Amino acid sequence: MSSAPQPSSPRGADLVRGQDGLWRPVWAATDPLLREYYDTEWGVPVRDERGVFERVSLEAFQSGLSWVTILRKRPAFREAFAGFDPDVVASFGPEHVERLLGDARIVRNRAKIEATVSNARATLALREAEDVEGGLAGLVWSYRPATALAPRTLAQVPTRCAESQALARELKRRGFRFVGPTTVFALMEAIGLVNTHLVGSWRRQAVSALQGGAPGCE
Structure with a gap:
């Protein structure tokens, strides 16, 4: 059976359903490595x-x-x-x-x-x-935002926020390099400070539970 994702539906143009019946964003729907990363790791604290x-x-x-x-x-x-x-x-x-x-x-x-x-x-x-x-981990997690996001499209997912900008400044002040606000926001998404899984994707609720209801950024 082909593993190609099914066409998008009313869930949103940025979500596609795989042969396993699970809905994922288009970026995680085709490449097996990205799909595994999305399914098991991205957003897990x-x-x-x-x-x-x-x-x-x-x-x-x-x-x-x-x-x-x-x-x-x-x-x-x-x-x-x-x-x-x-x-x-x-x-x-x-x-x-x-x-x-x-x-x-x-x-x-x-x-x-x-x-x-x-x-x-x-x-x-x-x-x-x-x-x-708490060292590096404690510093990074101290910038966890207080405002939740519920993006339905990839266009609604920001690339930075006030907290990522503030954390980037603080990391640079403490000697870190290659830590601009966009890079830091991607870090925050990856390690669970924010939940930018699209509404309707199969991982959103599961990751939210792991994050303890982790919010996003405005």
Whole structure:
């Protein structure tokens, strides 16, 4: 049986039904890797330091590229960056950067590689910050918005909000790089601070329950 999604219906032009009967946004309906990511991971809360650091790093590498490109390279990224252990990545020196620049399995962008190392060091610094509770994860989650969204179309999903702009400024102030408000909003969506699953999609209610009714942004 063909796995091609069925045409959209009154649920909305941006939702399509798969052969499994589940409704997904068009971006997650065809590529198997994106579909698995949507079905199992996108929007599920991530509250541990390593998990948040990995997502910050991958969102930075995604800048200017498609997310499916990053997903395909994710196993190699994890191997190259020691499972995104901040303690290990923070110890990387120039020789490690040169090694990574020669690794064709990842995105070989010097600025992004050096930013990942710098961000690991900033992550370690947050552990000792007296004005931050819970390190990187605690800082990021402290910017969880208070306003809910119920988007019915992809056009209704914002690319940034006041909270992502404020968090981006704070991360930059604390030494993080490649953390603009759009990148930070994508991070917030990915790790469960906001719920931008479309109304009518099969994951919206399930993710909302996991997030404890997590809101979106205005």
